[in-house]
Every structure is written in structure tokens, then in C-alpha cells.
Amino acid sequence: KAGVTQTPRYLIKTRGQQVTLSCSPISGHRSVSWYQQTPGQGLQFLFEYFSETQRNKGNFPGRFSGRQFSNSRSEMNVSTLELGDSALYLCASRRQGASDTQYFGPGTRLTVL
């Protein structure tokens, strides 16, 4: 079974631009979560989507948004990029239950110049 895939793997943007990241979950998984990972803050939860609905949201500004499609694929968007948005963005999928294990993708490395 294929794992979680994320595209693109690397991105370089400049301040003020916007960016869209994509995530394809493991087949049969209906929940997709997004995380931001930085050396100083570790892994921080952004949001979770289940059946095209945002189920939970972390403490990030409204510049960070996401959506999920009917095939469970998900995208996250960051508008008006800031230098501090440089990070590894990780997507994780799980079947559906809160106790189900989350499986992570390889991440998208975003660099904001």
C-alpha cells in the first residue's frame, strides 16, 4: 500500500507571496492533518480535515488555510508569506478514529526569502 505523498518536496518563495501544498493520504484513510515543524518549536498542529470538513484547528493565523476534497486529498495554503513561515510542512493521514495511528508523509520544505 502506498504511503502518504506530498508535493512539492521543496519550495522557495519570497515574502508576500502565497503557496499551496498538496497531500495525498493512504488509500482508505479519511482524515488528514497538517503540521508545521521548525527547529525552535518542534511539531505544531495546524488543522485536521475529515470528510471534507475541518474537524480541528491549531493556533495559527488565518493566513494558514486548508481544504479536503471528496477523494480525501488535501491542500493547505499560506498567504502573504513571512520569513517565519520557513519550515517543514508535514501531512499525516489516519483511517478516521481519534485513536487511530497517524502516518506521515515526507514533508514539503518551504523556504521564504
Place this chain on the structure above:
Amino acid sequence: EDQVTQSPEALRLQEGESSSLNCSYTVSGLRGLFWYRQDPGKGPEFLFTLYSAGEEKEKERLKATLTKKESFLHITAPKPEDSATYLCAVQFGGATNKLIFGTGTLLAVQP
């Protein structure tokens, strides 16, 4: 406030020198505790899930245990390829489904 704390922050071992990593938590209504391994520049790789106090899971040189307040990841006779950051994450009860991650233990195993 729900918190997950991992110790030590970094650990250097000689090949074959066994040790343990700790993950303590102050979470009400634990629903699951997860261990992941992360190599530089890659996504976390799932290792174990523990659901109740007293539970143990093993995989090769790794063994995870769980009590009511903490979890241990025991590494027996480690090899250099075990070098990585080990992350602990806790799923707590209630309406939310988010995981709270610890900051990780960076393990270096020298030959």
C-alpha cells in the same frame, strides 16, 4: 494545560550500550501514546502505539512501555543506524483529535 515532555533532549551512546528515553505527560483522558522516529529532512516514521498503562510493544531493538504518567522507549544494544530523533505524541480525549508532540530526543549511536 496538556503537556508532553521528553528527556533527555540529546543522548549519545556507544554501539551496544543500552539506554532508555522518557516521555512524560500531563494529559487528562489519554486515548493513545505514539512513538515515532524521524531522520533529518524526512517525515516521522511510525514505531508504536500504546493505549493503556502496563502495555508493552517490541520491535527489533526497541521496546516501548506505558504507565499512567509516562512512557519509556528502551533501546537494547543499539547500532549506528538507530541514530535519529525519537518523537513521542499523545492523543487526549474529548472532542478534539489533535496530537500533542514532545520536542523529541536526538539519539546518536557511535560505532
